[in-house]
Amino acid sequence: MIVYLVRRFGQSLLAIVAMAILVFVGVYAIGNPVDVLINPEASQAEIAATTARLGLDKPLWQQFGIFVWNAAQGDLGTSFVYGRPALEIIVDRLPATMELALVALILSVGLGVPLGVWAGLRPESVAGRTIMGGSILGFSLPNFWQGMLLILVFAVLLGWLPAGGRGETVEVLGMRLSFLTLDGLSHLILPAINLALFKMSLIIRLARANTREVCLQDYVKFARAKGLSGRRVVMVHILKNIMIPVVTIIGLELGSMVAFAIVTETVFAWPGMGKLLIDSINLLDRPVIVAYLMLTVLIIVTINLVVDVIYSLLDPRIRLSEVKG
Amino acid sequence: MTKLLEIEGLQTHFFTRDGVAKAVDGVSLSLDRGEILGLVGESGSGKSVTGFSILGLVDPPGRVVGGRIVFDGADLVAGGERMMRGLRGRRIAMIFQDPMMTLNPVLRIDTQMIETVRAHADVSRAAARERAREALVRVGISSPDERLESYPHQFSGGMRQRVAIAIALLHEPDLIIADEPTTALDVTIQAQILSEVQTLCAEAGTALIWITHDLAVVSGLADRLAVMYAGRIIEAGPTAGIIARPAHPYTKGLIESVPQGKRHGTLLKQIGGMTPSLLHLPRGCKFAPRCPRADAACDPEPPLAEIAAGRGVRCVHPHLEAEESAAS
Numbered sequence: 001m002i003v004y005l006v007r008r009f010g011q012s013l014l015a016i017v018a019m020a021i022l023v024f025v026g027v028y029a030i031g032n033p034v035d036v037l038i039n040p041e042a043s044q045a046e047i048a049a050t051t052a053r054l055g056l057d058k059p060l061w062q063q064f065g066i067f068v069w070n071a072a073q074g075d076l077g078t079s080f081v082y083g084r085p086a087l088e089i090i091v092d093r094l095p096a097t098m099e100l101a102l103v104a105l106i107l108s109v110g111l112g113v114p115l116g117v118w119a120g121l122r123p124e125s126v127a128g129r130t131i132m133g134g135s136i137l138g139f140s141l142p143n144f145w146q147g148m149l150l151i152l153v154f155a156v157l158l159g160w161l162p163a164g165g166r167g168e169t170v171e172v173l174g175m176r177l178s179f180l181t182l183d184g185l186s187h188l189i190l191p192a193i194n195l196a197l198f199k200m201s202l203i204i205r206l207a208r209a210n211t212r213e214v215c216l217q218d219y220v221k222f223a224r225a226k227g228l229s230g231r232r233v234v235m236v237h238i239l240k241n242i243m244i245p246v247v248t249i250i251g252l253e254l255g256s257m258v259a260f261a262i263v264t265e266t267v268f269a270w271p272g273m274g275k276l277l278i279d280s281i282n283l284l285d286r287p288v289i290v291a292y293l294m295l296t297v298l299i300i301v302t303i304n305l306v307v308d309v310i311y312s313l314l315d316p317r318i319r320l321s322e323v324k325g
Numbered sequence: 326m327t328k329l330l331e332i333e334g335l336q337t338h339f340f341t342r343d344g345v346a347k348a349v350d351g352v353s354l355s356l357d358r359g360e361i362l363g364l365v366g367e368s369g370s371g372k373s374v375t376g377f378s379i380l381g382l383v384d385p386p387g388r389v390v391g392g393r394i395v396f397d398g399a400d401l402v403a404g405g406e407r408m409m410r411g412l413r414g415r416r417i418a419m420i421f422q423d424p425m426m427t428l429n430p431v432l433r434i435d436t437q438m439i440e441t442v443r444a445h446a447d448v449s450r451a452a453a454r455e456r457a458r459e460a461l462v463r464v465g466i467s468s469p470d471e472r473l474e475s476y477p478h479q480f481s482g483g484m485r486q487r488v489a490i491a492i493a494l495l496h497e498p499d500l501i502i503a504d505e506p507t508t509a510l511d512v513t514i515q516a517q518i519l520s521e522v523q524t525l526c527a528e529a530g531t532a533l534i535w536i537t538h539d540l541a542v543v544s545g546l547a548d549r550l551a552v553m554y555a556g557r558i559i560e561a562g563p564t565a566g567i568i569a570r571p572a573h574p575y576t577k578g579l580i581e582s583v584p585q586g587k588r589h590g591t592l593l594k595q596i597g598g599m600t601p602s603l604l605h606l607p608r609g610c611k612f613a614p615r616c617p618r619a620d621a622a623c624d625p626e627p628p629l630a631e632i633a634a635g636r637g638v639r640c641v642h643p644h645l646e647a648e649e650s651a652a653s
Contacts, residue, residue: 216384222489225413225418227412227413227415227441228410228444229444236432237432
């Protein structure tokens, strides 16, 4: 297990380095930020001075070297626009996005798995068909449009929930969190639902397909032949088997939820990282873009690492093959 | 003495898109306490479905549509799921064909055994675990404590089948339905399992329905045989009698297709043709299209007629004893 973890950790590190090169070169290619940052009427000397101040006069490999050297010390550069460390700006916004993604994850798993299992156990029933029909809507309607409909129905027509913003927050360990106040929670519900709908539909379909497959296995029949209650068969024998693919998807999707909640954050004016990224791209604020992407890579790689560990906990067969390998 | 199990006119049909498959159509059989019945037939003859019907575990689109299954005085077809759940694993247990598939791959052996004990007995986990341990010892598994902590993939096929048998024996049931439990195993392991099941059942007075396609396996084990074909019993009676003098042409064909030492070097006889599709069964006797003795009298289908004490055959032209001796 430890050998496996070390090896897996090395792979993650490689992925991060590869991504750093890609991101840096990619961002370098999208344009010269000096053109956007300073007054168009500035003199050649001023442009040269700014370029030198930002370190953009050096060749690419040197810029990358400086970037890596600084990054290794936890400094991902200073924002051209805000004049503050890029990482600090992003980390400021991180709790909002994390909070949104986690609530969305809880919603999508908490509802998606039971609904999917239900539909898988009774594929021909009205409930089963309704769940499946609903899930098709869930991932075929565009995300932004779902968001707008949610606002229209719950904020405008019914007036139950606010249409945007973060509401009242509470500071916990230096992070501002919404879900601890009633007002914040009411602001959180709609964007969380919006972000969760697609993932939930995905999980429903995955859980249903796997439930149907597992139900046909002899061990489920054997479990019933042992006289176990239907509840125990479903909650233990079936659920534990379908959780393996579900955990994979959750891992993949949680990463993308944290990193790319951009649409939802834009529709609901949620002050998270996604919105920051869009603003930074518009302003060619290179350090923020690079820092954002690096942080995203780090998050996704970490989540995948965690998922692999959960895997081996769920499936004893994986554990064994690693001991051998 | 009343019978332990009496099945009368059991019909289990599968309602598929292409029509109704009558997997079991009018099966009647009975079983005394402690008796071993061999239920023999080719794939698709309805022998496994008969077993699952007794436990009420026929998967949709299949359904028991007719007949009665009376177990120790209680009608299992009329009794609800609640009653069935109380019987399963406690009074009627089942052993499946493929030991690789019957144990849940992600649960430890102790979990799977303890839950079986606790499904029917109100005992502590520790007590349940002790019973599981004893059951493993009974089926000849060494170092049971260590084995309890293992997962199914750490066991060989024969070991897994032993575990499955141990689970079936946990509540000392009155009846065990064994659905080809040795088919997937090596021959040496087959013989071990066979003799162990026989011993264990004899010790506890457990009745056994041994479902198999292999006459050679069951002939040394069963007290009585019932041969199934296309959802029907076509011949039933004491094992020795049927093996020595099969009356139905199909049974005779089955026995002759088993390799035997004294016929060494000669071609094995086989039954021509294939089992009919359950969706398109022939009229009259279902075996007639493959039967060397068939003629116009084989339609309509004959009933299961008694030709000797405890000996039934569903044939218009059975191989009778008198005829056999006249020929020889």
